[in-house]
Amino acid sequence: MATLQLLFPLLVSCVAASAPLPLHLPPCQVVQMDVFCSDLSLRSAPHNLPQGIQMLDLSRNQVQNLTMETLAYLTGFHHLNLHSNKIHSIQPGLFKDMTDLKVLDLSRNHLNVFAQSKVNIGPLTAVQSLDLSSNGLYTGMSDYFLADSPSLANVSLDSNSITKIAQNTFSGSLSLRKISLHNNVILEIEDGAFDNLDSLTELDLSKNSITCITDFNLFNLKVLNLSKNSIELFHSSESTERYLLVHLDLSENKMHYFPLLPVKNRLEHLDISRNRLQTINVTGNPEKETEVFFSCLRYLDMSYNQLKSIPESFFYCMGKLEVLNVSNNCINSFSITNKNLLRTVKIINLSYNSLQSLTFGENTLPSLEELFLQGNDLTILDQHIFQRFPSIKHLELQQNNLEICTSDQKHHDSPNCVYFSSIPNLQRLNLSENNLRTLPKNAFADSPLKLLDLSLNPGLEMEKDSFNGLENSLVHLLLRENNISHLSLDLSSLRSLKHIDLSTNQLTTLPIWNKESSIESLNLQHNNLVTLDTSTILALEHSLKTIYMGSNPLRCCSNLDFLNMVQHSGVIVPDIETVTCIHDDYSEPVNIKKVTKEMCHKPTVQNSIIAVVVTALLVMVVLGLLVRCCHTRKRKNSRSFSA
Incomplete structure (x- = not known):
């Protein structure tokens, strides 16, 4: 009996050890009256949650x-968030007593x-926001x-x-203000599907398969997104009532087309980009011009179409337009x-x-x-075309x-050139890829440029005074x-210059900078630089x-001064993995991170030979002096003992 009493605790401990350990899930986070149990592999909410x-x-x-x-x-x-579970069954009437529930997220289930099962989830008495996205629902x-x-x-x-929005789809939700049906396969919208939704202001039907809108009559709608469909025709109903559509x-x-x-509209944002527009006329008849009334329009995007021209008359009723984008078309005259x-x-x-x-x-x-004219192959422009814009800040060409006119150039000297001087507010100018051959003196005088791009103009010759007038403004x-x-230009005169890109050229020496330089970023990739001038490196080090x-x-x-700057100063070399140098003792280029001063102070074979030769000569000289000294002493001794 005593033996059993001794063995019993041991047996209990063995059974306990063999039993499966309880699964301890990470606890939910409770912040005031909000509980966060996201991503914990739960099948239900913990039962010890506070009331x-x-x-x-x-x-x-893992809720199912x-x-x-x-x-x-x-x-x-x-607020109840059940996003990204595996819910396929819902208890009938579950939400009936949740009279305070306003936000319900059931997406990705x-x-x-x-x-x-054809059972209604409702009633959703107080729910104001419902997310049913990504649930495999069909019509x-x-x-x-x-x-x-x-x-x-x-x-x-x-x-x-x-695939279809039926007439009664939203009949039980007449308070809807925003409906999003993005990324479905909607082919048909029955007449009157949205007519009873008097509060509806935002409707997203983007990324579907809708082919036409023939009688748009949602007068109270403010935002309508029909992008990424297959719409060939959009016609509003002929009504004298004012539409509230803004976007x-x-x-x-x-x-x-x-x-x-609507004639009476409040449109502020209209995007018709990436269509097949060949004309701005509604009917496609070139003899019948479209009358558009956009008294409130601020943004108009017709880019990526096939437009060949836009007459001035098109803009007659756009008194508030701020942004016009007609890029990537076929327009030959504007x-x-x-x-x-x-x-x-x-x-x-x-x-x-x-x-x-x-x-x-x-x-x-x-x-x-801002005026964007890049990619047009323009050759001839009115010489003073850009000087007419008192507010122009950004010019992309x-x-x-x-060709650039010099500030003192006369009209008959080069009638095809364009002036970029005396544009009082111009801050950004891009003239890359213009086949520029020369940059005349005073080319940008009295234009307060902060950024100037002259890249991709092979063979560009710049005069000493090309950047006159930019001393206190140019940054890039x-x-x-x-x-x-x-580069013979004295870039030190550009006192505000902080960022310069000289990459992919044939430079063999650095431009000259003094200690007053404010350069912070310098790109010298893909050049022919062998030795960097020490004085220039030291001048740049304080600001670079x-x-x-x-x-x-x-x-x-x-380039030990440059290597020292890279290795021991705060200068960052983003492409340091590709920065190498040539060392006589190595067959392959060496990454600059691995170069040490000792590698450059090792005695070479040639130096050793010279040292040996010099030492031998010194020994011979000393021996010669000693021999001569001995001979002299012998002669003196022989004289003193003569008879």
Whole structure:
């Protein structure tokens, strides 16, 4: 018996050891009355949650059956997040007693399985925001979630498989203000599907398969997104009632003609980019010009179409337009000569067209700040075209064929050149890829440029005074890929210059800078630099923060000051892995991080030979002196003992 008493605890401990250990899940985080149980592999909410919690986050767990037990028998939620679970079953009437629930997120579950039971989820008495996105729902299934949602204001049905919006789809949710149906396969919208939603202000139908809108009559709608469909035609209903639509996105469709929009509208943002527009006329008839009335329009994007021309008359009723984007079309001529047109426009983008003619009359475009003309192959412009814009700050002219006039050049000297001096507010100018051959003196005088890009103009010759007038303004200077072998300009005079790009040239020496230089970033990649001038390196060291030096044939032991700066100062070399130098003792280039002073102070074979020769000569000289001294003493001794 005593033996059994002794063995019993041992047996109990063995059984306990063999039993499976209880699974300890990480605890939820409780912040005031909000509980966060996200991503804990839970199948239900923990049962020890405090009473009165207002928000429960059970997202990214393993919940499959949504019941009162799953929610720990709590009903006082204001916000319930069940995003990214595996829910395929919901207890009937589960939300009936949740009279405070306003936000319900059921996205990324398997609610298509639940919908097959044809049981309504409701009533959702107080729910204002409902997310049903990514649930595999197809046509008709959303009805079981929306049939009894009297307070619902915002619903997301994104990324499902809905093909049709029926007339009664939203009949149980008449308070809706925002509906998102992005990324479905909607082919059809029945007449009247949205007509009873008097509060609806935002509708997202983007990324579907809608082919036409023939009778748009949602007068109270403010935001409509129809991008990424297959729309060929957009026509509003013929009504004298004023539409409240402010934002309309028709981008990435298949429209050949300009959309027929309400005469009385409040449109501020219109995007028709990436369509197949060949004309701005609604009917496609070139003899019948479109009358558009956009008295409130501020943003118009017609880029990436096939437009060949835009007459000035098109802008007659756009008194508030600020941004006009017609880039990437086939426009060969553009003009604004009426000084009453586009007086509020700040940005015009005409890039990547086929412009051969560009005309802006006197006193036109007084508010223009940014003009994009790159990629047009422009050759001839009015010499003073840019000096007419009192507010211009940013001018993009890369990929053209323009020549720069000098400030004192006369008209007949070079009628094809363009002036860039005396543009009082110009801060950014891009003239890269213009086949520029010379940069005349005073080219930018009295234009307070902060950024100047002259890259990709192979063979560009710059005069000593080319940058006169930019001493106190220029901060960024780009001269990459110009085939420059020597830069004789004194860049020290540009006292505000902080960033300069000289990459991909043929430079063999550094430009000259003094200690007053303010250079912070210097790009010297892909040049022919062998030895960097010590005085220049020391002058730059006090201000330099970043330097790019890859792909240069540097000599290791001729650039010890540069190596010391890189290794021991705060200067950053972002491409340091590609910065190498040549050392006589190594067959392959050495990365500059591995170079030491000792590598450059080792005695070479030649130095050893010289040392041996010098030592031998010294020994011979000393021996010669000793022999001579001995002979002299012998002679003296022989004289003293003579008879």
